[in-house]
Amino acid sequence: MNPYWDCGFCEFFRIFFSRAFDFLTGVPIEAASDEIQFGTLAAVALSCGLLGPFLVLKRMTMFANSLSHTILLGIVLAFLFASSLWGGEMFSPSTLMLGSLAAAFLTAAFTEGLVKFFRLQEDASIGLVFSALFALGILLVTLYTRDVHLSVEAIMGNADALQPGDFKFASLLAALNLSVLIVFYRQLKISAFDRQYASALGVPASFFHFLLLFLSSAVSVGAFRAVGVLLVLVFLTGPYLTARLFSSRLSRLLWISPALGIFASGIGVALSRHALSAFGLPLSTGGVVVCAIGLIYGIGIFLKLIRRGKLQPCPKENASPS
């Protein structure tokens, strides 16, 4: 049934590429669950790899962290709203998009409002807002859906329960991110590096700030089922940090980080399949991909150290007068 049943790490890629070749040459095939997983994860990695550099440059990653928490409240609110108006489902794309918009708006409004009007220091404001909104989200989910597992699943993700619909949504998001980036690359770049200069040029920096918030919130939603709201943060930061070890040009970073993310997704899915066939261990695929990204970062640092020549024994450096 599943062509990947009981196959190892290398075999996975052999089968995958031959099936991909078949698919491209027009042989009709039905997508296997592993392919759906890989596709969804790769789409998430693509969106995250494109957004991540901007978020890190604008020092907004902790903000992305709060977004990834508050998204739960956003989705619950959108679900309550949609189900009462037109009977929307919890995980239908329209509800999810509405939820991500609501989450981005709520989080931004509260966090910045506390800093501006209540004179709170920024780190405390971020921490207070996301934990409170997330707590509210968990309570609402528990009360309305009567499902304890949903909130755990939201955090941990469950890549094994992915469906073709999830893949469609994730690739739609990736397409959205890609097109926004292509259309507004210059404006995003200028407003990320120098907000004042951007406003002097007439670029509405606040608009792009919110656009970035909305996109990252949408990506969190897209990743909601695949990797969970927390692990998506590794997708956002990890590939960028790795790419940053070797390049400092934004345009190059924007190529490397999605590529690394997609590469890690492939490795992760294959590894998780390998663990299942070889040891009978059902590992969480999202988690394995995250570990792969972490591993790639580690390798990157190792390579960089070798390049700098720091790994050769160098006794003088450690001896410092105290």
Next chain:
Amino acid sequence: MSLLDFFTDPVLRGPTWGTLFMCIASSLMGGVLFLKRRCLLGESLSHAAYPGIVAGVSLFALLFPEHDESAFFGMLAGAFATSFLGFKAIEWMEKKEKVRSDAALCFVLALFFGIGTVAASAMQSSLPSWRTKIHALMFGQAATMSDFHIALYAMLTSAVALFLFFGFRHLQAVLFDSDYAKTAGLPVRWIDWAIFWLFLFALILGIRSVGIVLMSGMAIAPAIAARQFTDRLQSFFCLSALFGALSGLAGNIISVMGTIALSKSGERLTLPTGPSIILIGAAIALLSLLFAPKRGWAFRICRIAAFRFRCLQENVLKAMWKKESYLFNEFQEIHRVVPLMLHAILWRLKQGGWIVKAKEQYILTADGRRKAASIVRLHRLWELYLASELGVSHEKIHLNAEEMEHILTPDIEERLTRLLANPKVDPHSQPIPERSFL
């Protein structure tokens, strides 16, 4: 079920006391981190504890399958190990790789959590019952705490309290002026070390009742609320502990009551403790941000409104000093304010005995004349000071004086008078009214 039952009942008292102690400890240590502006460190460290919890529990559950308590210690040991590792990783990324602080925090948080997720999925088949127990730690489950936990949390809380009590002076010096502390020969490294380890202790023990995901909020919210009420470090810590205790108690009670209410309607659903505690804590913080005296938003808004109102009153008086009587419409032409506001101002001035209304005309009383003269005097004194002492050009002095006339105190007026040798004429050759005593 009365409130007292929560403290004495053998089943209920475990969660109540446990949560209480844990909340006090974490809000005290959270206060320290709040003052160091490293609130978000707690978020990363509590998530970094997750793989350690999973690994520790699996290790002990496999080695000693009979002893539940040993698995608890395994959990603590593992959590410490990985949290510490996470902290070192963050430090290393910030210092050696020059990664921005927020990116390092975020990356380590999620990476460690991912490793934990993989480990948890690996134990799914071998230790299914432990896996559900670990899942409960995600959002906190105070319900299963026993007297043993009470003792543990009480010990921790007293350790934190003793550290703050005896190390208070040193802590104060390190928090507010670490350079001074270094030159004064205080053991800054040891204090930082103690802060870090106590914070980690509080964080990891707190995970039991509040949960991994929300633990950082528990450390932040009481500190935010406490900061609103005081500028003194002692009272800051006391209030922070008080707010922490309050949210812990109320959150626990809500969670227990909610679970009972849900079970009455026939659902097997537990209301997790963590979110309830956090929501109470956040509500306290929000209310303090809004209504605390002095620093609260409402208070600040009122003070600003009162000042604006006083300025408008003084402007009206000043205008009346220049022309004998005014009609209501004439006021409206000069001062562009809402008619209702103008009515309020005039009413207030009448109450103060500064103006009277004769037919349709408003006229200054003797008191009002003196008051208005003193405002005009302040205005012109300040103009003269700006022009003669600071050398500001004549076109620019009027607007500045328009604002300063409301702010200058009698004491400053006295000094200005002496400095300018009791002048009679201002830079625009207008007479400066004599000083009058109201």
